[in-house]
Amino acid sequence: MVKHILVACGNGIATSTVVATKIRQYLAKEGIDADTTQTRLTEVPGKVASYDALVTTGQFFGETSGVPYIAGMPLLTGIGTDAALQQLKDALTN
Amino acid sequence: MWTEIANGFMAGFQFIINCGPTVMLPIIITIVGLIFGLKLTQSFKSGLTLGIGFAGIKLVLDFMTTNVGPAAKAMVERTGVRLDALDVGWGSIAAITWASPIIAFLIFAILAVNIVLLILKATHTLDVDIWNYHHMAIVGIMVYFVTHNVFLGVGSAIVMAILTFKMSDWSQPMVEKFFGIPGVSLPTVSALSSLVIAVPVNWLLDKIPFFKNSKFSVKDAQKYLGFFGDSMIMGLLIGIVIGILAGYDLQQVLGLGVSMSAVLVLIPRMTAMFMEGLMPISESAQKWSESKFKGRKLFIGLDAAVVVGNPDVITTALIIIPITIAMAVVLPGNRVLPFADLAVVPFRVAMVVALTNGNLLKNLIIGVVVTASLLWCGSATSPVLTAIAKSVGIKLSTGGSLLISSFAATSMIQSYIVYFAFTWKPVIGIPVLLIALAGIWYFFDHVKRINKAAEAAEAAMAEGK
Numbered sequence: 001m002v003k004h005i006l007v008a009c010g011n012g013i014a015t016s017t018v019v020a021t022k023i024r025q026y027l028a029k030e031g032i033d034a035d036t037t038q039t040r041l042t043e044v045p046g047k048v049a050s051y052d053a054l055v056t057t058g059q060f061f062g063e064t065s066g067v068p069y070i071a072g073m074p075l076l077t078g079i080g081t082d083a084a085l086q087q088l089k090d091a092l093t094n
Numbered sequence: 095m096w097t098e099i100a101n102g103f104m105a106g107f108q109f110i111i112n113c114g115p116t117v118m119l120p121i122i123i124t125i126v127g128l129i130f131g132l133k134l135t136q137s138f139k140s141g142l143t144l145g146i147g148f149a150g151i152k153l154v155l156d157f158m159t160t161n162v163g164p165a166a167k168a169m170v171e172r173t174g175v176r177l178d179a180l181d182v183g184w185g186s187i188a189a190i191t192w193a194s195p196i197i198a199f200l201i202f203a204i205l206a207v208n209i210v211l212l213i214l215k216a217t218h219t220l221d222v223d224i225w226n227y228h229h230m231a232i233v234g235i236m237v238y239f240v241t242h243n244v245f246l247g248v249g250s251a252i253v254m255a256i257l258t259f260k261m262s263d264w265s266q267p268m269v270e271k272f273f274g275i276p277g278v279s280l281p282t283v284s285a286l287s288s289l290v291i292a293v294p295v296n297w298l299l300d301k302i303p304f305f306k307n308s309k310f311s312v313k314d315a316q317k318y319l320g321f322f323g324d325s326m327i328m329g330l331l332i333g334i335v336i337g338i339l340a341g342y343d344l345q346q347v348l349g350l351g352v353s354m355s356a357v358l359v360l361i362p363r364m365t366a367m368f369m370e371g372l373m374p375i376s377e378s379a380q381k382w383s384e385s386k387f388k389g390r391k392l393f394i395g396l397d398a399a400v401v402v403g404n405p406d407v408i409t410t411a412l413i414i415i416p417i418t419i420a421m422a423v424v425l426p427g428n429r430v431l432p433f434a435d436l437a438v439v440p441f442r443v444a445m446v447v448a449l450t451n452g453n454l455l456k457n458l459i460i461g462v463v464v465t466a467s468l469l470w471c472g473s474a475t476s477p478v479l480t481a482i483a484k485s486v487g488i489k490l491s492t493g494g495s496l497l498i499s500s501f502a503a504t505s506m507i508q509s510y511i512v513y514f515a516f517t518w519k520p521v522i523g524i525p526v527l528l529i530a531l532a533g534i535w536y537f538f539d540h541v542k543r544i545n546k547a548a549e550a551a552e553a554a555m556a557e558g559k
Contacts, residue, residue, distance in 0.1 A: 008403075009397075009399040009400070010397070010398065010399030010400070010401075010402035010403070010438070010440060011362065011399055011437065011438055011441070012362050012366075013185065013362050013366045013369055014225060014226070014369055014399050015396070015399040015400060016399070017366050017369040017370055017373065018369075018373060021373060038366065040323070040325070040362075040437065041402060041403040041408070042320070042323030042324065042408060042411075042412075043323065045316075045320070046320075056403060057397075057399055057400050058399060058400035058402065058403045059273060059275075059400075059403045059404050060403045061403070062316070062405075073275070073400060076396055076400065077277075077278065077394050077396070078380075079277075
Protein backbone atom coordinates (compact mmCIF):
# COMPACT_ATOMS: atom_id res chain seq x y z
CA MET A 1 0.00 0.00 0.00
CA VAL A 2 1.30 3.45 -0.87
CA LYS A 3 2.14 5.55 2.17
CA HIS A 4 1.26 9.23 2.13
CA ILE A 5 3.52 11.66 3.94
CA LEU A 6 2.63 15.28 4.60
CA VAL A 7 5.71 17.55 4.60
CA ALA A 8 5.16 21.06 5.95
CA CYS A 9 7.22 24.22 6.24
CA GLY A 10 6.61 27.94 6.49
CA ASN A 11 5.59 28.45 2.88
CA GLY A 12 5.22 24.89 1.57
CA ILE A 13 7.98 25.55 -0.94
CA ALA A 14 11.52 25.97 0.17
CA THR A 15 12.62 23.76 3.04
CA SER A 16 9.77 21.31 2.52
CA THR A 17 11.06 20.61 -1.01
CA VAL A 18 14.49 19.74 0.38
CA VAL A 19 13.06 17.47 3.07
CA ALA A 20 10.46 15.84 0.79
CA THR A 21 13.11 15.05 -1.82
CA LYS A 22 15.39 13.46 0.78
CA ILE A 23 12.48 11.42 2.18
CA ARG A 24 11.48 10.13 -1.27
CA GLN A 25 15.07 9.17 -2.09
CA TYR A 26 15.49 7.35 1.22
CA LEU A 27 12.18 5.49 1.10
CA ALA A 28 12.74 4.44 -2.53
CA LYS A 29 16.09 2.97 -1.46
CA GLU A 30 14.42 1.20 1.48
CA GLY A 31 11.79 -0.24 -0.86
CA ILE A 32 8.87 1.57 0.78
CA ASP A 33 6.26 2.81 -1.65
CA ALA A 34 5.46 6.36 -0.59
CA ASP A 35 4.59 9.77 -1.90
CA THR A 36 4.93 13.21 -0.32
CA THR A 37 2.64 16.20 -0.31
CA GLN A 38 3.98 19.62 0.61
CA THR A 39 1.98 22.19 2.49
CA ARG A 40 2.22 25.24 4.72
CA LEU A 41 2.36 24.83 8.49
CA THR A 42 -0.83 26.80 9.00
CA GLU A 43 -2.69 24.35 6.77
CA VAL A 44 -1.51 21.21 8.60
CA PRO A 45 -4.43 20.91 11.07
CA GLY A 46 -6.97 20.81 8.25
CA LYS A 47 -5.10 18.27 6.14
CA VAL A 48 -3.07 15.97 8.33
CA ALA A 49 -5.75 13.42 9.31
CA SER A 50 -5.68 11.58 5.97
CA TYR A 51 -1.88 11.03 5.98
CA ASP A 52 0.32 8.25 7.37
CA ALA A 53 2.99 10.57 8.76
CA LEU A 54 3.72 14.25 9.25
CA VAL A 55 7.19 15.77 8.84
CA THR A 56 7.76 19.47 9.50
CA THR A 57 11.01 21.36 8.93
CA GLY A 58 10.56 23.57 11.96
CA GLN A 59 8.83 23.61 15.29
CA PHE A 60 5.28 22.38 15.22
CA PHE A 61 2.89 22.50 18.15
CA GLY A 62 -0.45 22.01 16.46
CA GLU A 63 -2.90 19.13 16.46
CA THR A 64 -1.77 16.09 14.46
CA SER A 65 -4.98 14.04 14.83
CA GLY A 66 -2.95 11.10 16.07
CA VAL A 67 -0.77 10.96 12.95
CA PRO A 68 2.87 10.11 13.77
CA TYR A 69 5.01 13.25 13.79
CA ILE A 70 8.71 13.43 12.90
CA ALA A 71 10.84 16.57 13.25
CA GLY A 72 12.47 17.25 9.89
CA MET A 73 15.10 19.79 10.93
CA PRO A 74 17.90 17.14 10.96
CA LEU A 75 17.30 16.57 7.25
CA LEU A 76 18.11 20.23 6.65
CA THR A 77 21.15 20.61 8.86
CA GLY A 78 22.57 17.14 8.16
CA ILE A 79 22.98 16.56 11.91
CA GLY A 80 21.01 13.48 12.99
CA THR A 81 19.64 12.76 9.51
CA ASP A 82 19.88 8.97 9.82
CA ALA A 83 18.00 8.86 13.13
CA ALA A 84 15.20 11.02 11.74
CA LEU A 85 14.85 8.87 8.62
CA GLN A 86 14.85 5.72 10.75
CA GLN A 87 12.12 7.22 12.91
CA LEU A 88 10.06 7.92 9.81
CA LYS A 89 10.59 4.39 8.50
CA ASP A 90 9.50 2.91 11.84
CA ALA A 91 6.41 5.11 11.87
CA LEU A 92 5.43 3.95 8.38
CA THR A 93 6.13 0.24 8.82
CA ASN A 94 4.54 -0.27 12.23
CA MET B 95 41.19 38.12 -33.42
CA TRP B 96 40.31 38.74 -29.76
CA THR B 97 37.76 41.36 -30.68
CA GLU B 98 36.15 38.83 -33.02
CA ILE B 99 35.94 36.27 -30.21
CA ALA B 100 34.56 38.91 -27.85
CA ASN B 101 32.04 39.98 -30.47
CA GLY B 102 31.08 36.38 -31.09
CA PHE B 103 30.64 35.83 -27.35
CA MET B 104 28.51 38.95 -26.99
CA ALA B 105 26.41 37.94 -30.00
CA GLY B 106 25.90 34.50 -28.47
CA PHE B 107 24.97 36.04 -25.13
CA GLN B 108 22.54 38.41 -26.83
CA PHE B 109 21.06 35.49 -28.80
CA ILE B 110 20.38 33.59 -25.58
CA ILE B 111 18.81 36.64 -23.92
CA ASN B 112 16.62 37.22 -26.95
CA CYS B 113 15.29 33.66 -26.68
CA GLY B 114 13.53 34.70 -23.45
CA PRO B 115 13.79 33.31 -19.93
CA THR B 116 12.29 29.88 -20.65
CA VAL B 117 15.26 29.17 -22.95
CA MET B 118 17.84 31.28 -21.14
CA LEU B 119 17.19 29.75 -17.71
CA PRO B 120 18.03 26.14 -18.69
CA ILE B 121 21.22 27.31 -20.44
CA ILE B 122 22.43 29.61 -17.64
CA ILE B 123 21.58 27.16 -14.85
CA THR B 124 23.25 24.28 -16.70
CA ILE B 125 26.45 26.35 -16.84
CA VAL B 126 26.12 27.36 -13.16
CA GLY B 127 25.56 23.69 -12.25
CA LEU B 128 28.69 22.64 -14.14
CA ILE B 129 30.74 25.29 -12.33
CA PHE B 130 29.48 23.86 -9.04
CA GLY B 131 30.70 20.42 -10.15
CA LEU B 132 27.43 18.74 -11.11
CA LYS B 133 27.34 16.21 -13.96
CA LEU B 134 26.11 17.57 -17.28
CA THR B 135 22.88 15.55 -17.26
CA GLN B 136 22.06 16.56 -13.69
CA SER B 137 22.84 20.20 -14.32
CA PHE B 138 20.81 20.24 -17.51
CA LYS B 139 17.82 18.70 -15.75
CA SER B 140 18.13 21.36 -13.02
CA GLY B 141 18.16 24.07 -15.66
CA LEU B 142 15.22 22.61 -17.52
CA THR B 143 13.25 22.32 -14.26
CA LEU B 144 13.74 26.05 -13.70
CA GLY B 145 12.68 26.78 -17.28
CA ILE B 146 9.51 24.75 -16.69
CA GLY B 147 8.87 26.56 -13.41
CA PHE B 148 9.15 29.90 -15.17
CA ALA B 149 6.75 28.80 -17.90
CA GLY B 150 4.34 27.75 -15.13
CA ILE B 151 4.60 31.07 -13.29
CA LYS B 152 3.97 32.90 -16.54
CA LEU B 153 0.80 30.88 -17.13
CA VAL B 154 -0.52 31.53 -13.63
CA LEU B 155 0.31 35.25 -13.68
CA ASP B 156 -1.34 35.61 -17.06
CA PHE B 157 -4.42 33.81 -15.73
CA MET B 158 -4.41 35.98 -12.63
CA THR B 159 -4.11 39.33 -14.38
CA THR B 160 -6.70 38.35 -16.99
CA ASN B 161 -9.16 37.58 -14.21
CA VAL B 162 -8.42 40.06 -11.48
CA GLY B 163 -7.15 42.90 -13.68
CA PRO B 164 -10.53 44.01 -15.06
CA ALA B 165 -12.14 43.40 -11.64
CA ALA B 166 -9.56 45.55 -9.85
CA LYS B 167 -10.06 48.26 -12.45
CA ALA B 168 -13.84 48.17 -12.01
CA MET B 169 -13.39 48.21 -8.23
CA VAL B 170 -11.19 51.33 -8.44
CA GLU B 171 -13.71 53.06 -10.72
CA ARG B 172 -16.76 52.18 -8.61
CA THR B 173 -15.41 52.67 -5.09
CA GLY B 174 -12.51 55.06 -5.56
CA VAL B 175 -10.26 52.73 -3.60
CA ARG B 176 -7.10 53.09 -5.65
CA LEU B 177 -5.42 49.72 -5.20
CA ASP B 178 -3.97 49.06 -8.63
CA ALA B 179 -0.66 47.37 -7.71
CA LEU B 180 -1.63 43.73 -7.44
CA ASP B 181 0.41 41.69 -4.96
CA VAL B 182 1.56 38.74 -7.11
CA GLY B 183 3.54 37.15 -4.31
CA TRP B 184 7.20 36.59 -3.52
CA GLY B 185 7.24 33.38 -5.60
CA SER B 186 6.46 35.29 -8.78
CA ILE B 187 9.10 37.86 -7.89
CA ALA B 188 11.63 35.08 -7.27
CA ALA B 189 10.82 33.66 -10.70
CA ILE B 190 11.36 37.05 -12.31
CA THR B 191 14.64 37.34 -10.38
CA TRP B 192 15.95 34.02 -11.65
CA ALA B 193 14.95 34.99 -15.17
CA SER B 194 17.21 38.06 -15.24
CA PRO B 195 20.15 38.02 -17.67
CA ILE B 196 22.59 39.05 -14.90
CA ILE B 197 21.43 36.51 -12.30
CA ALA B 198 24.53 34.28 -12.67
CA PHE B 199 26.88 37.18 -11.79
CA LEU B 200 24.77 38.10 -8.77
CA ILE B 201 24.65 34.53 -7.41
CA PHE B 202 28.43 34.16 -7.61
CA ALA B 203 28.92 37.64 -6.12
CA ILE B 204 26.69 36.80 -3.13
CA LEU B 205 28.37 33.42 -2.61
CA ALA B 206 31.77 35.13 -2.85
CA VAL B 207 30.73 37.67 -0.18
CA ASN B 208 29.83 34.84 2.19
CA ILE B 209 33.11 32.98 1.58
CA VAL B 210 35.25 36.11 1.88
CA LEU B 211 33.51 37.19 5.11
CA LEU B 212 34.01 33.67 6.50
CA ILE B 213 37.71 33.67 5.60
CA LEU B 214 38.11 37.11 7.21
CA LYS B 215 36.19 35.79 10.23
CA ALA B 216 33.81 38.70 9.76
CA THR B 217 30.72 36.50 9.87
CA HIS B 218 29.68 33.30 11.65
CA THR B 219 26.97 32.41 9.17
CA LEU B 220 27.55 29.83 6.44
CA ASP B 221 24.82 30.51 3.92
CA VAL B 222 24.92 28.32 0.85
CA ASP B 223 21.16 28.12 0.41
CA ILE B 224 21.47 29.39 -3.20
CA TRP B 225 17.69 29.46 -3.54
CA ASN B 226 17.27 32.18 -0.93
CA TYR B 227 19.79 34.41 -2.68
CA HIS B 228 16.88 35.67 -4.78
CA HIS B 229 15.95 38.18 -2.08
CA MET B 230 19.38 39.79 -2.33
CA ALA B 231 19.70 39.39 -6.10
CA ILE B 232 16.43 41.18 -6.93
CA VAL B 233 17.86 44.43 -5.53
CA GLY B 234 20.83 44.10 -7.89
CA ILE B 235 18.50 43.40 -10.79
CA MET B 236 16.32 46.42 -10.02
CA VAL B 237 19.33 48.71 -9.62
CA TYR B 238 20.78 47.39 -12.90
CA PHE B 239 17.44 47.88 -14.62
CA VAL B 240 17.19 51.50 -13.50
CA THR B 241 20.84 52.56 -13.86
CA HIS B 242 21.95 50.25 -16.74
CA ASN B 243 25.18 49.91 -14.78
CA VAL B 244 26.32 46.34 -14.05
CA PHE B 245 28.73 47.50 -11.34
CA LEU B 246 26.03 49.34 -9.42
CA GLY B 247 23.77 46.30 -9.83
CA VAL B 248 26.33 43.82 -8.54
CA GLY B 249 27.46 46.33 -5.87
CA SER B 250 23.96 46.66 -4.45
CA ALA B 251 23.59 42.86 -4.29
CA ILE B 252 26.92 42.70 -2.44
CA VAL B 253 25.75 45.28 0.11
CA MET B 254 22.49 43.32 0.52
CA ALA B 255 24.52 40.18 1.13
CA ILE B 256 26.79 41.79 3.74
CA LEU B 257 23.77 43.24 5.55
CA THR B 258 21.95 39.91 5.45
CA PHE B 259 24.84 37.82 6.78
CA LYS B 260 25.59 40.34 9.54
CA MET B 261 21.95 40.65 10.54
CA SER B 262 21.63 36.87 10.74
CA ASP B 263 24.74 36.81 12.97
CA TRP B 264 23.32 39.48 15.25
CA SER B 265 19.89 37.89 15.47
CA GLN B 266 21.27 34.39 16.07
CA PRO B 267 21.47 34.55 19.91
CA MET B 268 17.87 35.77 20.00
CA VAL B 269 16.73 33.08 17.53
CA GLU B 270 18.52 30.36 19.49
CA LYS B 271 17.00 31.52 22.77
CA PHE B 272 13.45 32.08 21.62
CA PHE B 273 12.98 29.28 19.10
CA GLY B 274 15.34 26.83 20.75
CA ILE B 275 17.43 26.01 17.68
CA PRO B 276 21.15 26.07 18.49
CA GLY B 277 23.85 26.39 15.84
CA VAL B 278 21.48 27.80 13.26
CA SER B 279 21.04 31.32 11.93
CA LEU B 280 18.39 32.58 9.52
CA PRO B 281 19.80 34.58 6.60
CA THR B 282 16.36 34.99 5.04
CA VAL B 283 15.78 38.61 4.07
CA SER B 284 11.99 38.22 4.19
CA ALA B 285 12.27 37.62 7.94
CA LEU B 286 15.35 39.70 8.83
CA SER B 287 14.24 42.87 7.10
CA SER B 288 11.53 43.53 9.69
CA LEU B 289 14.26 43.95 12.33
CA VAL B 290 15.35 47.22 10.71
CA ILE B 291 12.06 48.65 11.97
CA ALA B 292 11.43 46.33 14.90
CA VAL B 293 14.65 47.03 16.81
CA PRO B 294 14.18 50.82 17.14
CA VAL B 295 10.41 50.60 17.69
CA ASN B 296 10.89 47.90 20.32
CA TRP B 297 13.51 50.05 22.04
CA LEU B 298 11.03 52.94 22.16
CA LEU B 299 8.17 50.75 23.43
CA ASP B 300 10.39 49.39 26.19
CA LYS B 301 10.65 52.93 27.61
CA ILE B 302 6.97 52.68 28.48
CA PRO B 303 6.23 50.14 31.24
CA PHE B 304 2.68 49.60 29.96
CA PHE B 305 4.01 48.07 26.76
CA LYS B 306 7.11 46.51 28.24
CA ASN B 307 5.22 44.51 30.85
CA SER B 308 2.10 43.81 28.82
CA LYS B 309 0.64 40.36 29.38
CA PHE B 310 -1.95 40.81 26.64
CA SER B 311 -2.79 37.53 24.98
CA VAL B 312 -5.35 36.16 22.57
CA LYS B 313 -6.63 32.67 23.16
CA ASP B 314 -7.72 30.37 20.35
CA ALA B 315 -6.55 32.71 17.59
CA GLN B 316 -5.93 29.66 15.45
CA LYS B 317 -9.45 28.37 16.07
CA TYR B 318 -11.23 31.56 15.05
CA LEU B 319 -8.76 33.14 12.63
CA GLY B 320 -7.32 29.91 11.22
CA PHE B 321 -8.93 30.47 7.82
CA PHE B 322 -6.64 33.47 7.32
CA GLY B 323 -3.83 30.93 7.23
CA ASP B 324 -5.46 28.76 4.59
CA SER B 325 -4.58 29.88 1.05
CA MET B 326 -7.56 28.24 -0.63
CA ILE B 327 -10.15 29.92 1.58
CA MET B 328 -8.30 33.24 1.62
CA GLY B 329 -8.13 33.34 -2.18
CA LEU B 330 -11.81 32.51 -2.48
CA LEU B 331 -12.86 35.20 0.02
CA ILE B 332 -10.66 37.94 -1.46
CA GLY B 333 -11.86 37.07 -4.96
CA ILE B 334 -15.51 37.25 -3.87
CA VAL B 335 -15.03 40.59 -2.10
CA ILE B 336 -13.21 42.15 -5.07
CA GLY B 337 -15.96 40.82 -7.35
CA ILE B 338 -18.68 42.38 -5.20
CA LEU B 339 -16.82 45.71 -4.99
CA ALA B 340 -16.38 45.62 -8.77
CA GLY B 341 -20.15 45.40 -9.17
CA TYR B 342 -20.06 41.96 -10.79
CA ASP B 343 -23.14 39.74 -10.97
CA LEU B 344 -23.31 36.61 -8.82
CA GLN B 345 -21.95 34.27 -11.50
CA GLN B 346 -18.95 36.49 -12.12
CA VAL B 347 -18.36 36.95 -8.39
CA LEU B 348 -18.23 33.21 -7.79
CA GLY B 349 -16.06 32.72 -10.86
CA LEU B 350 -13.56 35.31 -9.65
CA GLY B 351 -13.52 33.73 -6.19
CA VAL B 352 -12.54 30.30 -7.50
CA SER B 353 -10.02 31.79 -9.95
CA MET B 354 -8.29 33.72 -7.16
CA SER B 355 -8.28 30.65 -4.96
CA ALA B 356 -6.67 28.73 -7.84
CA VAL B 357 -3.97 31.38 -8.20
CA LEU B 358 -3.05 31.29 -4.51
CA VAL B 359 -2.70 27.52 -4.59
CA LEU B 360 -0.97 27.30 -7.98
CA ILE B 361 1.76 29.97 -7.57
CA PRO B 362 3.52 28.02 -4.77
CA ARG B 363 3.33 24.80 -6.84
CA MET B 364 5.15 26.54 -9.68
CA THR B 365 7.65 28.21 -7.37
CA ALA B 366 8.48 24.82 -5.87
CA MET B 367 9.87 23.84 -9.30
CA PHE B 368 12.56 26.51 -8.87
CA MET B 369 13.47 25.13 -5.48
CA GLU B 370 13.58 21.59 -6.86
CA GLY B 371 15.81 22.61 -9.75
CA LEU B 372 18.22 24.55 -7.56
CA MET B 373 18.51 21.90 -4.84
CA PRO B 374 21.32 19.84 -6.40
CA ILE B 375 23.36 23.03 -6.87
CA SER B 376 22.78 24.12 -3.26
CA GLU B 377 23.75 20.65 -2.02
CA SER B 378 26.93 20.67 -4.02
CA ALA B 379 27.79 24.14 -2.66
CA GLN B 380 27.08 22.92 0.86
CA LYS B 381 29.39 19.91 0.54
CA TRP B 382 32.16 22.07 -0.89
CA SER B 383 31.91 24.74 1.80
CA GLU B 384 31.64 22.25 4.65
CA SER B 385 34.90 20.64 3.57
CA LYS B 386 36.54 24.08 3.25
CA PHE B 387 35.47 25.36 6.66
CA LYS B 388 35.97 22.17 8.65
CA GLY B 389 37.19 22.96 12.15
CA ARG B 390 35.27 26.23 12.31
CA LYS B 391 32.28 26.67 14.56
CA LEU B 392 29.77 28.24 12.21
CA PHE B 393 26.04 28.86 12.23
CA ILE B 394 24.32 26.92 9.46
CA GLY B 395 22.19 29.38 7.54
CA LEU B 396 18.66 28.03 7.15
CA ASP B 397 15.48 29.35 5.61
CA ALA B 398 13.32 31.15 8.18
CA ALA B 399 10.60 28.65 7.23
CA VAL B 400 11.91 26.57 10.13
CA VAL B 401 10.63 29.01 12.77
CA VAL B 402 7.30 30.25 11.45
CA GLY B 403 5.45 27.29 12.95
CA ASN B 404 5.94 28.79 16.41
CA PRO B 405 2.51 29.38 18.00
CA ASP B 406 3.33 33.01 18.97
CA VAL B 407 4.37 33.70 15.38
CA ILE B 408 1.19 32.14 14.02
CA THR B 409 -1.06 34.04 16.45
CA THR B 410 0.62 37.36 15.61
CA ALA B 411 0.42 36.65 11.88
CA LEU B 412 -3.23 35.62 11.94
CA ILE B 413 -4.13 38.92 13.62
CA ILE B 414 -1.87 40.98 11.35
CA ILE B 415 -3.33 39.51 8.12
CA PRO B 416 -6.81 41.13 8.41
CA ILE B 417 -5.16 44.32 9.71
CA THR B 418 -2.98 44.34 6.57
CA ILE B 419 -6.05 44.23 4.33
CA ALA B 420 -7.72 47.05 6.27
CA MET B 421 -4.53 49.14 6.24
CA ALA B 422 -4.20 48.72 2.47
CA VAL B 423 -7.55 50.47 2.10
CA VAL B 424 -7.02 53.31 4.59
CA LEU B 425 -3.28 53.99 4.40
CA PRO B 426 -2.78 57.24 2.44
CA GLY B 427 -0.65 56.77 -0.66
CA ASN B 428 -0.92 53.01 -0.70
CA ARG B 429 -1.53 51.33 -4.06
CA VAL B 430 -0.74 47.71 -3.13
CA LEU B 431 -3.69 45.33 -3.22
CA PRO B 432 -2.55 42.64 -0.74
CA PHE B 433 -3.14 39.14 -2.04
CA ALA B 434 -0.60 36.39 -2.66
CA ASP B 435 1.86 37.44 0.06
CA LEU B 436 -0.75 37.40 2.81
CA ALA B 437 0.34 33.75 2.93
CA VAL B 438 3.83 34.71 4.09
CA VAL B 439 2.99 37.28 6.75
CA PRO B 440 4.36 34.81 9.36
CA PHE B 441 7.85 35.38 7.87
CA ARG B 442 7.48 39.15 8.24
CA VAL B 443 6.63 38.87 11.94
CA ALA B 444 8.80 35.89 13.00
CA MET B 445 11.83 37.96 14.02
CA VAL B 446 9.64 40.57 15.70
CA VAL B 447 8.14 37.87 17.92
CA ALA B 448 11.59 36.61 18.89
CA LEU B 449 12.78 40.17 19.57
CA THR B 450 9.92 40.99 21.95
CA ASN B 451 10.11 37.54 23.49
CA GLY B 452 6.51 36.88 22.53
CA ASN B 453 4.99 40.10 23.89
CA LEU B 454 1.82 40.08 21.76
CA LEU B 455 0.90 43.74 22.26
CA LYS B 456 4.36 44.89 21.14
CA ASN B 457 4.27 42.36 18.27
CA LEU B 458 1.05 43.83 16.96
CA ILE B 459 2.23 47.44 17.22
CA ILE B 460 5.54 46.65 15.51
CA GLY B 461 3.71 44.45 13.02
CA VAL B 462 1.50 47.36 12.01
CA VAL B 463 4.53 49.62 11.47
CA VAL B 464 6.26 46.91 9.43
CA THR B 465 3.09 46.43 7.36
CA ALA B 466 2.88 50.16 6.65
CA SER B 467 6.49 50.07 5.42
CA LEU B 468 5.74 47.08 3.18
CA LEU B 469 2.75 48.83 1.62
CA TRP B 470 4.52 52.15 1.12
CA CYS B 471 7.81 50.78 -0.19
CA GLY B 472 5.83 48.34 -2.33
CA SER B 473 3.74 51.16 -3.81
CA ALA B 474 6.82 53.29 -4.48
CA THR B 475 8.72 50.59 -6.36
CA SER B 476 5.87 48.79 -8.12
CA PRO B 477 6.35 50.67 -11.44
CA VAL B 478 9.97 49.46 -11.70
CA LEU B 479 9.01 45.93 -10.73
CA THR B 480 6.23 45.95 -13.32
CA ALA B 481 8.63 47.14 -16.03
CA ILE B 482 11.09 44.35 -15.13
CA ALA B 483 8.33 41.74 -15.25
CA LYS B 484 7.35 42.95 -18.70
CA SER B 485 10.98 42.84 -19.82
CA VAL B 486 11.19 39.13 -19.03
CA GLY B 487 8.07 38.41 -21.03
CA ILE B 488 5.31 38.41 -18.41
CA LYS B 489 2.21 39.67 -20.14
CA LEU B 490 0.04 41.86 -17.98
CA SER B 491 -3.00 41.63 -20.18
CA THR B 492 -5.09 44.46 -18.80
CA GLY B 493 -4.39 47.31 -21.10
CA GLY B 494 -1.24 48.26 -19.24
CA SER B 495 -2.83 50.10 -16.33
CA LEU B 496 -2.29 47.36 -13.77
CA LEU B 497 0.92 47.28 -11.74
CA ILE B 498 2.39 44.35 -9.87
CA SER B 499 3.85 44.35 -6.39
CA SER B 500 4.49 42.00 -3.49
CA PHE B 501 5.66 41.96 0.11
CA ALA B 502 9.09 40.81 -1.11
CA ALA B 503 11.75 42.55 -3.22
CA THR B 504 12.04 46.28 -2.48
CA SER B 505 8.79 46.31 -0.52
CA MET B 506 10.94 45.18 2.37
CA ILE B 507 12.63 48.03 4.18
CA GLN B 508 16.15 46.55 4.11
CA SER B 509 15.99 46.03 0.34
CA TYR B 510 14.29 49.37 -0.19
CA ILE B 511 17.01 51.29 1.65
CA VAL B 512 19.77 49.63 -0.41
CA TYR B 513 17.84 50.11 -3.65
CA PHE B 514 17.18 53.75 -2.79
CA ALA B 515 20.82 54.47 -1.92
CA PHE B 516 22.01 52.95 -5.21
CA THR B 517 19.48 54.64 -7.48
CA TRP B 518 18.75 58.04 -5.94
CA LYS B 519 21.95 60.06 -6.28
CA PRO B 520 24.34 57.10 -5.76
CA VAL B 521 27.28 59.46 -5.20
CA ILE B 522 25.69 60.55 -1.91
CA GLY B 523 23.50 57.52 -1.20
CA ILE B 524 26.15 54.80 -1.34
CA PRO B 525 28.70 56.47 1.00
CA VAL B 526 25.96 57.34 3.51
CA LEU B 527 24.69 53.75 3.43
CA LEU B 528 28.18 52.29 3.87
CA ILE B 529 29.04 54.61 6.76
CA ALA B 530 25.76 53.74 8.49
CA LEU B 531 26.45 50.04 7.94
CA ALA B 532 29.96 50.37 9.37
CA GLY B 533 28.60 52.22 12.41
CA ILE B 534 25.96 49.59 13.11
CA TRP B 535 28.51 46.82 12.55
CA TYR B 536 30.90 48.43 15.05
CA PHE B 537 28.10 48.84 17.59
CA PHE B 538 26.87 45.23 17.51
CA ASP B 539 30.24 43.48 17.08
CA HIS B 540 32.52 45.62 19.23
CA VAL B 541 30.36 47.58 21.67
CA LYS B 542 27.59 45.08 22.39
CA ARG B 543 29.66 41.98 21.47
CA ILE B 544 26.41 40.32 20.54
CA ASN B 545 28.11 37.17 19.19
CA LYS B 546 30.65 36.75 21.97
CA ALA B 547 29.46 33.22 22.77
CA ALA B 548 30.12 32.15 19.19
CA GLU B 549 33.50 33.92 19.15
CA ALA B 550 34.53 32.13 22.33
CA ALA B 551 33.39 28.77 20.98
CA GLU B 552 35.39 29.30 17.84
CA ALA B 553 38.49 30.42 19.71
CA ALA B 554 38.25 27.34 21.94
CA MET B 555 37.98 25.13 18.87
CA ALA B 556 41.01 26.75 17.25
CA GLU B 557 43.03 26.24 20.45
CA GLY B 558 41.95 22.61 20.76
CA LYS B 559 43.58 21.77 17.44
